[in-house]
Amino acid sequence: MISELPFTIDSFYKLVGEGKLMGARCKSCGRFLVPPRPVCPDCYGSDMEWVELKGEGVVESYTIIHIAPPQFAQEAPYVVALVRLDEGVRLPGRLVGVKQEELKVGMRVKVEFVGPSTDAWPAWPTYRFRPISP
Ligand SMILES: [Zn+2]
Known part of the structure; x- marks a missing residue:
C-alpha cells in the first residue's frame, strides 16, 4: 500500500x-x-x-551538460531541465527527444519512466522528460 x-x-x-x-x-x-x-x-x-502527479509541466530553465560525471560521459552532451509541473512544484530531470536548437523555456513536457538499466549504474529506475508534441 x-x-x-x-x-x-x-x-x-x-x-x-x-x-x-x-x-x-x-x-x-x-x-x-x-x-x-x-x-x-x-x-x-x-x-x-x-x-x-500528472507528470506534465513547462520547462522553466535548462542546462546542457557537456562535462558529465563518468557514468554519463558517453551520453554527453545532454540536457537537464528544471520543470515546473502543473501542480506547481519544480522537478529537475533529463530532457530527451529535443534538438538543442529547439530547446525553449516554456515548452511543455511530460514525464516518462525508464526502467533500471542492465548496466551496473544507475541501478534505480528513473524518470525523464520529453516534449509534448503540439
Ligand atoms: Zn506544511
Whole structure:
C-alpha cells in the first residue's frame, strides 16, 4: 500500500519504478513536496499524504551538460531541465527527444519512466522528460 510507504527519496524512486510520479502533500499547509520529505519545510508539519502527479509541466530553465560525471560521459552532451509541473512544484530531470536548437523555456513536457538499466549504474529506475508534441 502506498499509504504505508515512508515519505522518502527511496519511496519516490520505488514508485517511479512502478510508473508513478508521486509527491507528498503537507496536510497542515497544503505544500507539495517532490521528492517527498517526512517533514514540511514551511510549517514543520509531519502529517503528509501521497498525491499522484500528472507528470506534465513547462520547462522553466535548462542546462546542457557537456562535462558529465563518468557514468554519463558517453551520453554527453545532454540536457537537464528544471520543470515546473502543473501542480506547481519544480522537478529537475533529463530532457530527451529535443534538438538543442529547439530547446525553449516554456515548452511543455511530460514525464516518462525508464526502467533500471542492465548496466551496473544507475541501478534505480528513473524518470525523464520529453516534449509534448503540439
Ligand atoms: Zn506544511
